[in-house]
Amino acid sequence: MQKSFIIKRIIYAIFIFFVVLTLNFFIPRLGVDDPAERYYPPQGNMSDIEYEIIKQVTREQYGFDVSTFKQYTNYVEGLLRFDLGTSFRTGNPKVSTLIAERLPWTLVLSVSNLVISLCIGLIFGTVAAWKRGRWQDSLLLNLSTISVALPAFFIALILSFYFGFELELFPAYTNPNMVSQFDWSWEAIKVVFFNAALPIISMSIGGIIGYSQRTRNSVIAVTNEDFVLTARAKGLSQNKVLFKHTLRNAMLPIVTAVGMSLSGLIGGAVIIEQIFNWNGMGTLFLEANNTNDYPLMMGIMLFMSTIAILANLIVELTYSLLDPRITVGEKR
């Protein structure tokens, strides 16, 4: 891999980060009324002068008492110190602290979802491709059609009502003491996975079908390649042809897809978290939005954007490692 290629991609990622950072700062402000008027409308018989004092106090409290440009430079300065600012919540907790508290819980869902979707998707997709045109393949195609019509939140509600409330196989919503009582004991870990079962299943159904389709298409494409025909002509067993030659070569687009899905790892579960009362990043963002907690909203958005930028960078670099033609193309 060319050094210049890597440096270019990193510089490009840094540039994108600053664009995102700037938009992240200004876009929320486009919709913000003067917080002073929003939080404290004129009361009682106060004079205009008294009301101005109150508005000024509120602006100071929320950091709106300096020019927008100054606010922006303060924000960038803070970021250079890895300070995402303080939330408007009582006690003004650090945004980074709030994110750190919620991130692991979202990762439980999203990483489990990714692993399950990928593993089962690879199995289904390979089987469907290998049995192309037979019932396994038809089943996958039909499931794909159905999954498009059933969004994850709808599946989540159905699972919550049927498997949670009616059959009571899994918790219909998260045990409210799960987070506060978590102590890394085996019992606590079991409780987490028990409570996570329905959210993960809700999220995974679409993922499984998606990866299955990708795998199927990729495997079929590779199956028609000359080297696979050669392998077969050499008299290799079905398993060797499938695993040693076909599947390995079919993995490239799957790896790309996995990389791309990393960017949605944090923010992809907002509604699922809401349905199951799961205390993760998605619900943190909703809380910030509901309470006009702009520093928290900006912090979460920036964090998610940074993850997406990093994920894209990793995918690009990995892709060029796996497929040297990409680097060659850059060189030309």
Place this chain on the structure above:
Amino acid sequence: MLKKIMSLTLVFISLFLVGCSSNEYERRDDASNTLYVGSVGASFPTSFMPWLSRDGIAPTISSMVYNTLFTYDDNTGTFVESIGKEWYYVSPEGDPILTTEGNIDYDELEAVYSGSDESYLVVKIIIHDDIFWHDGEKLTVEDIYYTFDIGTNNALSNHAGSLAWTADLQHSYSNGVMTRQGIFTYDHGANERGYNITEEEKDTVMYLHVNKVLGAITSLFSTILILPEHIWEPIVTVDNQLNSKEPTAETLYQYQHPVGSGGYKLDPENSNAQVITLVRYDEYHLKDGLDYLYKVEKIKFMLFQEQNVAIYALLKGHIDILDSTVSSNYLSLFDDREDIFVSNADGIFTQTLVINLNPATSEKNALRDLLGISDFRRAIALAINQEELVSFVLNGAGKTVSAGLLSENLTDFYNPDADILRFDLEERILEANSLLDAIVPDKDHEGYRLLAGERIKYTILGTPGEQDVISRLQVQLQKIGIEVEFKAKGSSPERTYIFNSKFDMTLQGVIFSLENADIMYRAHFVTLSQSSNYGRLTDSVLSAKINEMRLSLNLNYKYELLQEIQELIALNYYKIPLYTSNIISVARTDRYEGYIVVEGSTIFNTDTLQNLRRVEG
């Protein structure tokens, strides 16, 4: 490779399965006197500094843990005892202004203060002498002095809310130095000022100087939750303000372990971002007032982020009450359920159609000029069929509203003469068309009226959830040849459309009550800049009446003016009433009984709490 993938999958599936144990829904096996309350929201707060924690369920919790001086009864227009036992106005010399029956003598008040040079009214407050904070300390008037004093002192509390709530108190600071004293206790200069407080009364009697209007006491009495001086005074300094952006560990501890004087105490050990536990405070000073006052020993608030899930949790017995309004669409779920109590309480929130009758010069156009004509607006108001809106938009769970915009339930203050839009619909349509024929007689082939050859067409700003009502208005106004259509108002409509007059009509919810009359009437009908007066009404007669009402020291006259104001509001055809939606909420009856339906509240309300009893067995 396939084996490895399958193994990994099996590991994950196993993790779920090993987790499988019985589901634990605490309420089912709970034989104690614990009420499980479902609350729909994003999260629960973990800090309960009552002035600062204002989001979500925080005000509910604060109002149960802390007390105000008095509470306001909107039906009678009187203050009910809480920390305060009694209050009345006194003359500047400290003489009570009371009738022989012991009520406030408003005629005398007006006589004493109208001719007085003083710029304030003097209020005497006597508090209960048996109130103790949750940590056992006695509550005295010094706590109230501390609360009001710090609320006005932005060197110690740089908090806009408290400054706003105490705006009517004539007690102020400049850079931490008191510039005017308006709170007087035994220890803070009452006797020196001429207000006689004896040694025996020193913990229970105080005087306030408030602005010279009757409404000046409202937020002081019924909004500000009283803080314990012994907790906050040692902590709060100029360098560590009450609402510091970087609170010390001790301040944070106090936020999270509130010491109040209300009927319930917070149990921090059993509270987190998803559950809040309150335990009954057995020394609560008002506990003996009623037979069943606060019989519930423990209240557990459980968070649900999704309302459908919360409703099912109630149906399945995971909670006793859902403290949330339920859409009338759900009512059929509770049919034939004898274990569910459905509260269909009258609402106090009136939906109105606001007409932009006086746009800023830059936003004027020929169509909006029509909206400035009173008869044109009357025609629109006459064509609106409130009964139909209640039936179709609210599935019958609502009420029609007077054009005077005050609830009929406020029987002493409601003015039936302001109810000028409720007569036979056919007659109304006839009159509306006749009015419009005189203004815009031409019509197109579809029956819509024309102005300079163009169809008269307006947009109504609304949220996606309000499309239903706007669609129905579209049908109703078609009968008078006026076309309206929905326009999404977006996330910041005040800035985008309303404060700069870029709209024809919009929907606006209004609540007018005796408690908020001083503030709301001025905001909705007088103030022009960036206020709730979206259509910038300028009616000098109405403005003068509202100002007179606010400044009157004679309560009886104030109420007379309120009745006149209703008529003037109705005659402007500016905020046209559409409906008041009921507040539907639900509770289970298998563990508790004695739910009380209260106007404007869900079934989880103070009256219910006073009346609830655990069902035996």
